[in-house]
Amino acid sequence: MKRELQTVRGVCPHDCPDTCGLVVRVDPATGRAVDLRGDPDHPFTRGFLCQKVANYLDRVYHPDRLLYPQRRIGRKGEGRFERITWADATREIATRFRRIAASPDGPQAILPYSYAGTMGKLMYGSLDRRFFHRLGASLLDRTICASAGSAGCDVTLGTRAMIDPEAAIHARYIVNWGSNTAVTNTHFWKVEFEARKRGARIVTIDPYKSSTAAKSDWWLPIRPGSDAALALGVMHILFREGWQDQDYLDRYCVGGGQLRDRVLGEFSPSTVARITGLEVADIERFAREYGRSQALFGGPALIRLNYGLQRHGGGGTAVRTIVCLPALTGDWRHSGGGALLSTSKAYPFDDAYLTRPDLIRPGTRTINMTQLAEALHGELPGPPVRAMYVYNCNPAAVCPDQSRVLSGLRRDDLFTVVHEQFQTDTADYADILLPATTQLEHFDIHGSYGHLYVQANNPAIAPPGEAKPNTEVFRLLAREMGFEPELFEISDETLAAGAMRGTGGYGYPQGAAFDDISLDDIKAGPVRMNLPKNWAPFAEGNFPTPSGKCELYSEREGRAGRDPLPHYAPPHEDPQTRPELAAKYPLQMICPPAPSFLNSSFVNVDVHRKKAGQVTVEIHPLDATPRGITDGQAVIVFNDRGRFRATALVGETVKPGVVVTLGIWWNRYTADGANCNTTTSTALTDLGGGATFFDNLVEVAVYETASET
Numbered sequence: 001m002k003r004e005l006q007t008v009r010g011v012c013p014h015d016c017p018d019t020c021g022l023v024v025r026v027d028p029a030t031g032r033a034v035d036l037r038g039d040p041d042h043p044f045t046r047g048f049l050c051q052k053v054a055n056y057l058d059r060v061y062h063p064d065r066l067l068y069p070q071r072r073i074g075r076k077g078e079g080r081f082e083r084i085t086w087a088d089a090t091r092e093i094a095t096r097f098r099r100i101a102a103s104p105d106g107p108q109a110i111l112p113y114s115y116a117g118t119m120g121k122l123m124y125g126s127l128d129r130r131f132f133h134r135l136g137a138s139l140l141d142r143t144i145c146a147s148a149g150s151a152g153c154d155v156t157l158g159t160r161a162m163i164d165p166e167a168a169i170h171a172r173y174i175v176n177w178g179s180n181t182a183v184t185n186t187h188f189w190k191v192e193f194e195a196r197k198r199g200a201r202i203v204t205i206d207p208y209k210s211s212t213a214a215k216s217d218w219w220l221p222i223r224p225g226s227d228a229a230l231a232l233g234v235m236h237i238l239f240r241e242g243w244q245d246q247d248y249l250d251r252y253c254v255g256g257g258q259l260r261d262r263v264l265g266e267f268s269p270s271t272v273a274r275i276t277g278l279e280v281a282d283i284e285r286f287a288r289e290y291g292r293s294q295a296l297f298g299g300p301a302l303i304r305l306n307y308g309l310q311r312h313g314g315g316g317t318a319v320r321t322i323v324c325l326p327a328l329t330g331d332w333r334h335s336g337g338g339a340l341l342s343t344s345k346a347y348p349f350d351d352a353y354l355t356r357p358d359l360i361r362p363g364t365r366t367i368n369m370t371q372l373a374e375a376l377h378g379e380l381p382g383p384p385v386r387a388m389y390v391y392n393c394n395p396a397a398v399c400p401d402q403s404r405v406l407s408g409l410r411r412d413d414l415f416t417v418v419h420e421q422f423q424t425d426t427a428d429y430a431d432i433l434l435p436a437t438t439q440l441e442h443f444d445i446h447g448s449y450g451h452l453y454v455q456a457n458n459p460a461i462a463p464p465g466e467a468k469p470n471t472e473v474f475r476l477l478a479r480e481m482g483f484e485p486e487l488f489e490i491s492d493e494t495l496a497a498g499a500m501r502g503t504g505g506y507g508y509p510q511g512a513a514f515d516d517i518s519l520d521d522i523k524a525g526p527v528r529m530n531l532p533k534n535w536a537p538f539a540e541g542n543f544p545t546p547s548g549k550c551e552l553y554s555e556r557e558g559r560a561g562r563d564p565l566p567h568y569a570p571p572h573e574d575p576q577t578r579p580e581l582a583a584k585y586p587l588q589m590i591c592p593p594a595p596s597f598l599n600s601s602f603v604n605v606d607v608h609r610k611k612a613g614q615v616t617v618e619i620h621p622l623d624a625t626p627r628g629i630t631d632g633q634a635v636i637v638f639n640d641r642g643r644f645r646a647t648a649l650v651g652e653t654v655k656p657g658v659v660v661t662l663g664i665w666w667n668r669y670t671a672d673g674a675n676c677n678t679t680t681s682t683a684l685t686d687l688g689g690g691a692t693f694f695d696n697l698v699e700v701a702v703y704e705t706a707s708e709t
């Protein structure tokens with residue numbers, strides 16, 4: 001007899017703009033999830049999942065799941081542990097934290113370290129933040145991914161570049177700018193294809209022939225880190241030809257005249273060609289097609305900009321500059337036109353309720369997470385970092401300047417707690433290793449950075465072993481520390497309901513986006529926020545900047561001692577401006593994630609690791625030949641920071657002078673125990689203090705083994 005399966009609605013928790021709806025089927029007799037698929041009733045993600053999460057039960061029921069608290073018995077990094085109880089684990093953590101807090105170094109010697117291993121509001125940031133604020137620990141500036149672009153957008157728009165992603169079917173010229181949309185945002189790629197069926201052109205600006213570039217109508221292989229120059233060149237042509245929307249500029253923008261003078265004076269197509277490595281004719285064509293999309297293709301232009309172009313020294317300014325473009329063309333007026341970076345700011349979640357910033361002691365220092373290497377080596381102002389609590393993150397694999405991160409994690413005087421689903425590279429360095437639940441085993445609520453739905457994740461199965469959700473671990477730790485029960489003895493559902501009573505968010509009208517949406521509503525399925533269909537937020541200005549207008553000229557930037565106008569800031573490691581460095585390390589290396597991994601998640605799941613194959617480096621024949629490198633050969637990639645091994649793929653997926661390796665491998669699955677982040681730097685972006693993973697000069701050489709004769 002066939003048993004009736006129980007159906008549970010969930011949400012994919014991974015750091016991905018799509019935030020897919022899930023339907024999990026559970027066998028009530030065994031309590032086991034037997035099927036997981038996309039929620040066909042989700043209006044944006046429409047029932048399909050990426051290949052990684054389509055096989056999610058492989059990850060949830062993986063034999064390597066951490067099941068019990070453990071204490072380290074081997075050397076740091078060796079990964080040998082013994083089982084202990086939760087009571088032992090929390091007592092030991094609280095004792096160590098109390099001792100450090102009472103020492104002359106004080107509680108700021110304790111560093112919480114987390115990112116977006118899960119995007120759920122509760123597990124991403126709620127009782128954890130309250131706990132560390134209450135403790136007086138150092139604050140963490142979470143810059144590793146999106147802060148440069150956020151800061152860049154804020155200068156020009158006062159919020160993120162956003163439109164209703166579903167409205168993008170109305171765009172007729174779609175530019176994937178530093179965005180591997182087909183891989184990193186597959187459901188939006190579907191929308192782009194739908195628009196293409198209706199007549200849209202798809203263009204991709206990327207130094208790498210990514211899957212997106214390969215499937216686009218036109219690929220513009222720009223030199224890494226030079227995107228602001230291209231945007232300024234496009235503006236030059238728009239003003240030169242009189243193609244600007246003067247009415248939009250006059251009504252809704254400040255600084256149109258100053259910007260015009262700057263670009264006409266300094267960014268001629270030939271100057272821009274020299275900086276970007278693109279042909280003048282291509283720059284002219286791009287400006288014409290982009291600027292005249294209505295006339296040529298019958299609809300507005302849309303820039304889908306993403307994170308690739310931000311991970312360079314000038315990444316903040318590049319985003320600031322690119323998001324000026326839709327004001328010049330007036331594309332913001334039209335549904336589906338404008339620019340899209342992230343819809344996250346449309347959600348009015350009450351983050352202050354969840355995280356309680358009022359508990360932060362005045363004068364508490366902030367550590368930029370990108371500079372973990374410096375933090376662990378005592379090179380930042382303030383007391384040394386003597387304890388670190390890691391969750392939702394795998395810094396041993398994903399942080400720049402990896403050799404120094406690992407030598408820091410190896411410090412005997414550092415007390416490290418890692419709360420994880422798996423024994424990651426970071427977990428190997430833990431003193432106390434705690435088991436975490438996966439999304440199928442806990443409750444959470446979700447916004448999205450790629451659509452406008454609000455969703456709840458209902459737990460489908462019981463946690464394996466003694467795994468616990470982040471919130472529960474901080475309840476236990478707060479109890480151990482004797483912290484106020486009224487701050488911590490709050491159920492996840494209560495926290496979720498409170499988070500939904502926020503009044504912020506860039507809404508229409510402000511703060512009303514969650515009106516009449518209850519927790520019960522979203523438990524039953526995805527609910528679209530109260531925003532008009534085909535929402536075009538800046539159609540009539542309404543920019544939440546100090547002037548209320550789109551700030552092409554920024555007084556705030558001027559006051560901060562920076563250029564008040566958009567400009568081009570070259571990469572830190574740029575062959576054009578750093579010829580002495582380029583003489584030693586001539587190749588600009590880009591290292592985005594492989595399609596079958598999600599950052600470093602899924603690397604330990606065999607089917608995904610097999611799909612990714614091996615660590616490769618793509619190199620142009622004109623760079624390979626003089627180095628004696630042939631296709632398929634073992635090579636090393638190196639600079640002064642470090643080196644890693646790879647297999648060369650010789651071809652024209654990159655231009656001469658650029659190499660690409662896909663990540664983010666766990667070190668233990670690489671040939672020398674080191675991934676590409678051994679070569680990346682902790683230098684920061686010009687705005688937002690962001691990471692500069694793709695701003696990295698290297699050399700590549702044939703790998704010669706010592707045993708070779």
Ligand SMILES: Nc1nc2c(c(=O)[nH]1)N[C@H]1C(S)=C(S)[C@@H](COP(=O)(O)OP(=O)(O)OC[C@H]3O[C@@H](n4cnc5c(=O)[nH]c(N)nc54)[C@H](O)[C@@H]3O)O[C@H]1N2
Pocket residue numbers: 015016017145177178179180181183184185205206207208210222223224225226227306307308309312590592593594595596597598599600694
């Ligand atoms: N499958 C999969 N999906 C993911 C992720 C994943 O790991 N795997 N990660 C998720 C996360 S955390 C994020 S932040 C997003 C990232 O989403 P994307 O920003 O789309 O991802 P990336 O592949 O990092 O970068 C996009 C492209 O930018 C290009 N690029 C690099 N430098 C430059 C430059 O100077 N100029 C221009 N124009 N392009 C440049 C790269 O070659 C790359 O093809 O994806 C999310 N989605």
Ligand SMILES: Nc1nc2c(c(=O)[nH]1)N[C@H]1C(S)=C(S)[C@@H](COP(=O)(O)OP(=O)(O)OC[C@H]3O[C@@H](n4cnc5c(=O)[nH]c(N)nc54)[C@H](O)[C@@H]3O)O[C@H]1N2
Pocket residue numbers: 015114115116117118123144145307390391392393394395398399419420421422424436437438470591592593598599600601663664676677680693
């Ligand atoms: N070379 C290079 N480096 C990069 C990038 C790149 O493109 N190239 N991209 C950067 C970017 S964009 C990002 S966003 C970062 C991402 O870096 P990370 O934030 O480290 O992301 P993941 O590698 O996915 O690791 C997340 C970890 O959180 C764990 N986890 C998941 N859910 C939970 C939970 O509920 N509780 C707990 N306690 N743990 C959980 C997962 O098991 C996983 O090991 O990497 C950055 N590093």
Ligand code: SF4
Pocket residue numbers: 012013014016017018019020049050051052053054186187598
């Ligand atoms: S990783 Fe992204 S595309 Fe894949 S299931 Fe999750 S939200 Fe959807």
Ligand SMILES: [Mo]
Pocket residue numbers: 015144145146
């Ligand atoms: Mo990211």
